[in-house]
Amino acid sequence: MTYCVGMVLDRGLVFMSDTRTNAGVDNVSTFRKMFTWEKPGERVLVLMTAGNLATTQAVVSELDERSKAVDERAPSLLEAPSMYQAARIVAGMLRDVIARHNQAGPAAESPFGATMILGGQIAGGPPRLFLIYAEGNFIEAGEDTPFFQIGETKYGRPILVRAYDPDMDFEAAVKLLLVSFDSTVKANLSVGAPFDLQIVQRDQLALGPSQRIPADDPYYDAISRRWGEALKSALEYLPDFSL
Template identity: 65%
Template structure:
């Protein structure tokens, strides 16, 4: 399992993903689930993946290969004219990889399923964020739906719904994401640190802020401990229930 979040802010786009993958409680490893491409001054693209590891790695490898080999550059996400066309190409590639690996029936399709978050900006257009489904179709983030989650979504969603607002700074958004991921990590062993993040500033057309939150990261630990204490304090301050 995994957990990834992409947000649309006034300041730009922000992404965070965990790195844990497992095939059982005794087979756990670290795999990067966030991938980025850029042509400074022209475009910046970020893709996060969740689902069957063989499927997601095949899709990323195909997309990456088409950016490098001249004979395979049609279609290439580095030459697509819009983020919408990039989302279409990612969806098409994902659908093809699933179909190539599956046998027949819903069970096989589900076993090789995957979802992806695609975001970025191409010069002359605003930043855009998409959620790609295994069938290859997709939806776009909007003012009403300013964030997407993939993977283990339920534990980290409540804080995002309550606290996210479009005029947040990247620093505030990263703090919010760490709370969301901490809630998920504490509730599900299949999600874990390190965490990767990218903050893309609108109209910069380059990957600006990128990093990894390690197991011993002091700020993450402070947020985790502080959030737990704040929840306990808030609970204690709620009015007491009484039996009439």
């Protein structure tokens, strides 16, 4: 399983992904699920993936190959005129890869299925964030839906819904995401550290701060421990039920 979150802030975009994949409890591996492309001063793009590993790796490999060769018949993320067109490229690639892997076509229930989050900024436009489905269609984040999750989403969603604020700074956003990821890790063994973090600052048109956060990271440990203590304290503060 997987857990990835992309979030839109007034200051830009924040991305975080786990790195655990498994084919059973005795076959757990670490694979990167976040990928980036940039032309400093012109564009920056971040892609996160969830689903069948062979499918997602094939999509990323083909996107990489297109970015290194000029071919009008095979548009590249580094040549797309807008983030919308970049999303169309990724969506089409995902649909085509699934179709090749599964002759029955790109059905959502296909064992070769995958979902992706694409975000970034291209000169002349604002930062944008898209959720791309296995069928090759996609939706864009907005005021009503300012963040996207893929993979094991349910455990980490409540804290995001309650605490998200578009005006929060990047430091607060990373703290919020780590709480969300910690809640997911505690509830699901198929999600785990290390976590990959990438920040895209509005109008910088280049990759911002990035970091890999291991399971024994002191800050993550403090967040996990203090969040657990805070929940217990909050529960004790609530009025008791009367029988």
